[in-house]
Every structure is written in C-alpha cells, then in structure tokens.
Amino acid sequence: MDIKRTRSCPGRSDKKSDFETQLYRIGLAAILFGGIAGWIYLRVIVPRFSPPCALYRITGIYCPGCGGTRAVEALLHGHPLLSLWLHPLVLYTLVIFGGFMLTQTLARLRLGHIRGWKFHNWYLWGALGILTVNWLLKNILLVRFGIALPLS
C-alpha cells in the first residue's frame, strides 16, 4: 500500500500566513485610500467646517472618538505625548498597524531575517480596552473635575 505523504502540512501556519497576506493587502489599501481621505479631511473639511462632535454638543460629554482628529494632527506635527493625551488609540494604532505593515513589508522583500508580525486577537482587544478606558477617564475628568481636552 502506497501512502502518499505531503511535506508541507496544510495546517494552521499556512492558513495563518494567508490571513496575514490578506491583512497586508487590506493594510496597503487602507494606507492609500485612508491617506487620501485623511488628508482631505484634515486639510479641507476640518479647516473650513470644523465639524463638532454631535454627542458632545448635545450632552456635554465626550464620545469615544473625541480628541482623535486633534491626536492625529498632534502626531503629524511631531508631538507624540500630546497625541497620547488627546487620544491614545491613535498612537497605539500607529505602533501596532505600523509595526505589522513594516515587518510584513521587510519580510516580503526578504531583507535580513525579519519575520513579519502575525495577527493576534489581542491587537483588537487592546484597542477596545484603550478606547473604553480613555472614554471613561476623559469623561470622569470632564464631569467630576472640570478638566477638558485642549481645543487645539
């Protein structure tokens, strides 16, 4: 009886790398289209219309995204600590997404012995945790102590 054995196991690691390839492609598209949309939002829409936060305007409390635009602008102007204070999810996203994309790119270009970061669920749980803690903390500071986010 001839038993044919395969050298590569079509197991978890192959599926996992296919998943990372899909994420990498989505990431490249997000950089391209998100970069264009982000530039238009920051350079055209915000200066002309300065869209206010509807939840903040109506209720007087911050929404989970409040401070995000100012955090991006602070980061673009080279102020990472201010960005961290305004909305820590921006810096977190830069580190996690940037690290994933950079290491995946270097691995695909076969530069050195760099292995691309793998996707982990904790990336998303971490983002959700940061979003929640930031939202609660900023509203406690605002409502209880009167400490508001800087306007610019």
Ligand SMILES: [Zn+2]
């Ligand atoms: Zn808001």
